[in-house]
Amino acid sequence: NAGVTQTPKFQVLKTGQSMTLQCAQDMNHNSMYWYRQDPGMGLRLIYYSASEGTTDKGEVPNGYNVSRLNKREFSLRLESAAPSQTSVYFCASRSDRGIGEQFFGPGTRLTVL
């Protein structure tokens, strides 16, 4: 049981390049989330998916797109990377039981030059 996994762990892009961050969970959770974490800002929600086939914008969605490929996988795409997107990106999934704890992946550290 790996929990939430993310790839890659590190990535360096040039301005204007595109890339997709991958996230998968093996806990059979319906809800999945993408956050970015910047120094002094805390975690900010980019997009979330309440169930397979649905996605919704969070607090900071501009410049990003997401795909909920199936129940396990939720990817985040940067179509044209900008230096302002330099950040650490975390994927999370939420338990459907009880009060619904969130479980986080290890993060992807992205630098855009």
Next chain:
Amino acid sequence: KNQVEQSPQSLIILEGKNCTLQCNYTVSPFSNLRWYKQDTGRGPVSLTIMTFSENTKSNGRYTATLDADTKQSSLHITASQLSDSASYICVVSSSGGSYIPTFGRGTSLIVHP
């Protein structure tokens, strides 16, 4: 607007000493409050979860308290260890609708030998 404020922003203590971190929130209607520990370079990991009816919850040397009337929570760390050096994040969720928790910016704790 839902908000979570944490204090202090950073804290340095000596190994073996106790410390208390604070969290004030304006999330309504309240569902639950969680404290997460985030080690450098890793994703957040849940320490405690409290609902409206709970006013204290322990996890080893970590004890969280909740005062739903004043909308305050604290995380007390007893007999600190070097491994307690991390960021501690307070997260508050409201009831009903989509599960979108509100994150505090965290308290950075450094434990010196």
